[in-house]
Amino acid sequence: MDNSAQTSELLNNLQHQLRVARNEIKNLRQQVINLKYKHKTDVEEIENVLKEFPNFKCQDPVEPYQCEFPHFHSIGKIETWFAEKRGIPRQGAICKESQGVLTLTTTDINNSSYALIGLEEFSHMWIIYHFHNTTSNHVRTKVAPPRLNGARVGVFSTRSPHRPCPIGLSLVKIDKIVENKIYFSGADMMDGTPVLDIKPYIPQYDNPNSMSVENDRKVEGAIIEEDSSAAVGCNRDAAENREAPDGEEAVKIPSWIQNAGSKKLKVEFSKKGLSQLQESVDEEKIRKTIIRVLEEDPRSVYLKGKLGGQFYTFSISDLHITCKFDDANQTVTIYQVQPGTQMCECGTPDWQCGVHYKRQLD
Template sequence: MSGEENPSLPVLRQQLSVARTEIHNLRQQLRALGSNQQREIEKIKSLLTKWQCTTCQHQQQQQQQQPDESHENLDIQENIPLRPIGLISTWFPEKKGTPRQPGICATGRGKLTLFNTVFTNPEHALEGLEEFSHMWILFYFHKNDAGHVRAKVSPPRLNGIRMGVFGTRSPHRPSPIGLSLVRIERVEGASIYFSGVDMVDGTPVFDIKPYIPQYDSPMHCESPNISSDSLSTLRLMEGRDADDIPGTSGQGVANSPAGAAASPLSLVESIERLRCDERIGEREAPDGEEGNHPVMNISAAPPDDEARPPLSLVRVPAWIAQPPLTKLSVTFSDRAKAQLESITNGMDSAESILNAIKSVLREDPRSVYLRERWGNQFYTFLICNMHVSCKFDDVAHCVTVFQVRSAAKLCDCGQLEWQCSTHSEGCA
């Protein structure tokens, strides 16, 4: 026995290895529990610190205020006042399947309704907005459930490559605020109907602002063509009255029949004058201080290149213009088309909903985790009170929609049809 190895030694070594692994895992769990406990302690301490009477809080703010401070003493870490002004109703009741950008599903409709608690007459706050074609919406990502803010994220468009959070448009941000440019369809009372939705149903809105290309688009000053029909709107958005436009006789071009009130030459001269002012860096003088600005003749030579600032260039990362993932081709089975026609009978046109579903799936709404872990699997999402079932083919870069159900239809068992797993075959 002295020269032979004990047969129980391999088993003991294996058990020892397992024990060491378990001890290592337990230590990691203890560290994680300790970190969670420390965060909870810090949270409780913060709450206890804030739990003070108004007088004590005011005294503490005065003590912290520097003598040379001219601004209001505001705790920028905690007490920035924000209040929602309204809620958005969309086709998308959950994050799953919601377009990631407003331009992906241009036919997706939404409705923003202002609260009557912010304004006594909220419809008054919307007067004039109908004159604009687009607006910015600043909203809150209320469906975000991640408690830890990460400096780097993995955008689905980059297929797993990590990028700094501020170099992306990820919703998982230190301050979960969203910004979307949408098209205004109409304004009715205290509600705005718009298209180009990329928000979840029930999203709180902080603010809305009209889109003005002269200020919001760096490419606007480089646009070679400005239609005469939009010149009146162009001047009004710049703060100029219709009477300032030569040859309009106080009538906006858009309101004139075929722009007959303005001569083509005066319109071109007005556009060139505006472009010239932009090139030399001048802004319109305040009211009452306008001078006699010479009108630039279209045949005159442009200002010297030395007097012009270089044209601003709009730059985006290469992965925005040329992402590593290609767009998918979307097809509908005959069954899905028939179901869609049946459900949309008397509602929105089936073609509009079909195009909206295609727009969502063409950009692959799956996360990187789902795409890598459960590739070529079934995928479902809700849109416009419909439950869409489809299957991705990552090899062929396509997705097939094979079933469209009404999201409100009940099964024989009393559950929603699309949620019923027991009678799914019968419900299908």
């Protein structure tokens, strides 16, 4: 009898390991498919870049391809108490007790439960969904919200489900997550509603009241040094150390957001970069935007490892910015702020010419 039980237990363990192995093989196959697709798109992108070189055979201008929006499909469906449109709360905050369950059913990912790892550390999330049961084919430019007692306003100043693009957005409280199911409170959608996406609610980003006034003052009061650069101090005190405002005491976010390990970088302008910036229209707004972008380090983890201390370029408005990161000293220096339309002597835009543009930076 003991041998039979041991054999049965061993068989169950082997079957479990076999299921795990099959899932891993399935994941690896999907990764291979994704890599093949990525390789194909990368090759096409390189070919397109090569075609734009000045020495490439001139071609007649082609009308830009007018593409429609891609077809979006749902990642899952919602179960709620509301089988009909009539009686559904207009907002989740009106009826926080109403329950809902979102079940992920998308086939785009192999294991839906893996896609939810980490979401349990948040207390709230945004649900983006389709108003799938709107019956009217005609969208009015003005609607009459219930609170206005018949007065009409533009549809885009309301949350009416009768919209040109019938997309809904709701903020709900996460109660628990079990495998591929998210149980939440504050449901204000119809039973069977298809979901397009979900995103965690982060008050530091989603609530305008959480924006750091202190950081604004530091950017506005930046001191331009008289040596080779203009330094801007960058700390993240106010946004992270503030107390939760009324109504947000129950909001929970992960520690990796609340106590982010990465500090803001120190942004410096070289004399040349600062001089070029001062020639631009809306100099102050452009300067603040450049600082805000760079102090948060826009590079991906991949680019940090691949490029290291090489020049990093990006565009803001009609300007092309060239900078270099110093990861050891947590600084980034801006060397060039040039109009994106400025042409090089070889006939290409200045910032696209690898030979002459690098010579200008030296």
